[in-house]
Amino acid sequence: MKSHTATLEFLVPSRVGFVHITPLVEAELRKSGIREGLCLVNALHITASVFINDDEQGLLEDYRRWLEGLAPHDPDRWQHNRTGEDNADAHLKRQVMGREVVVAVTEGRLHFGTWERIFYGEFDGRRRKRVLVKIIGE
Numbered sequence: 127m128k129s130h131t132a133t134l135e136f137l138v139p140s141r142v143g144f145v146h147i148t149p150l151v152e153a154e155l156r157k158s159g160i161r162e163g164l165c166l167v168n169a170l171h172i173t174a175s176v177f178i179n180d181d182e183q184g185l186l187e188d189y190r191r192w193l194e195g196l197a198p199h200d201p202d203r204w205q206h207n208r209t210g211e212d213n214a215d216a217h218l219k220r221q222v223m224g225r226e227v228v229v230a231v232t233e234g235r236l237h238f239g240t241w242e243r244i245f246y247g248e249f250d251g252r253r254r255k256r257v258l259v260k261i262i263g264e
Contacts, residue, residue, distance in 0.1 A: 130158030130261045133170075138251035141199065142219075144186045145246040147176075147257065151229075152236060154259045161234045163263015168226030170258055173216035173250035175223035181243040193219045193249070216250035223247050231263055 132154045136145055151167055169176050179185065197218035201207045204214030227244060230237040236244075246257055 127163075127262060127264060128158070128160055130154065130160065130259075132157070132259045134246075134257040134259060135254055136246055136248065136257065137254045138248035141216075141249070141251050142190055142193075143248045143251055144189065145248070146181050146243055147246050148181075148236070148243045151244055151259055155231060155234070155236060155261055158261045160231055160261050160263040163231045163261060165229045165231055165236060166226060166258070166260040166262075167229070167244055168258050169220070169246065170256040173213055173220055173248075174255050174257075175220045175225065175247035175249070176227050176257060177223050177245055177247060178227050178229075178238075178242050179245065180241040181245075186245075189223075189247075193222065196222060213250040219249040220247070223249075231261065 134147065134150055151165065155165060167176050197215040199215045201212040206214035206217065
C-alpha cells in the first residue's frame with residue numbers, strides 16, 4: 127500500500143467564504159500515482175470546514191445565509207467570546223458543516239456522484255489556514 131500526504135494553504139480575504147478545491151485534490155491524486163484507494167481531505171483549523179456538494183453559486187450563497195441565521199456573528203451573544211475571541215460563531219458553523227470528507231479513488235479518479243465537488247469552507251478568515259490531503263491505496 128502506498129500513501130501520499132499534502133497540505134493545501136488558503137487565505138480567504140473575507141470572514142466567511144467557500145473555495146472549490148476539487149481541482150487541487152485531483153492534482154494531488156495524480157501526483158500520488160494511486161489508482162485504487164481512499165482520499166481524506168480535512169481542515170486543520172477549528173473554524174474551517176471541508177464538505178462535498180454542488181458547485182453552484184446560489185447554493186453557496188444559501189449556505190452563507192443559512193449558517194449566519196444559525197450562528198450569527200454577534201460577539202456579545204456567545205460565551206466563547208468572553209475569552210477575548212470574537213469567533214464563537216465560526217466554531218459553530220464548522221460544527222454544522224463538518225471537518226472532513228473521504229472520497230473513494232477508482233481507476234485513478236475521485237469517485238463522485240454526478241454533481242459532487244469538494245469545498246473548503248472558511249468561517250473566520252483573513253489569515254492563512256491549511257487543509258490536509260491524505261491518499262492511501264495501490
